[in-house]
Amino acid sequence: AQKITQTQPGMFVQEKEAVTLDCTYDTSDQSYGLFWYKQPSSGEMIFLIYQGSYDEQNATEGRYSLNFQKARKSANLVISASQLGDSAMYFCAMRVVQTGANNLFFGTGTRLTVIP
């Protein structure tokens, strides 16, 4: 069974500082994708970054980077130079595509608050 765990219900970070949001996952599959989504108060789900299980380098997208540690089954999101607009819920998710299965499993989310 697939499982995503986000242990930080809420996080605070000072504006312009970096913050790490934790995510661990569990799967017996060798091929999977890891995603982070941002959900601001307006409600939409915004895709941020993707890491494939076979990717050797950590993914980066602008101020977002994914600290992928495969042996530890962790996929932490690092946001550098936090901005007030980064205040939102952040969801870690995993996708496995197998015969008869194709889904995105979500963690419970971390609410990030950026303090001016």
Place this chain on the structure above:
Amino acid sequence: DAGVIQSPRHEVTEMGQEVTLRCKPISGHNSLFWYRQTMMRGLELLIYFNNNVPIDDSGMPEDRFSAKMPNASFSTLKIQPSEPRDSAVYFCASSRLRSGNTIYFGEGSWLTVV
């Protein structure tokens, strides 16, 4: 390219009424998902389709919920009869069928059943 398009964005309905939520996936995507989000339960997968065929509907709460995908560019989620506990945000999402392909979400349909 247009993203996933959902309608209505907001709906308030009375208990017992039928509710139909609509979704147009991104062109070329062959997987479509319906999710429900509530404060208590977070994001739950209700059902997903591959190539217009329902693959897993185990997340559909009960017989009051039904979903269809008559073609590659349209899907509906129907609740009949609706109940107050169905109040939630319903997201439609689509992607290509590979683990590395991003699942893109619509803006959600905010349903309130009174």
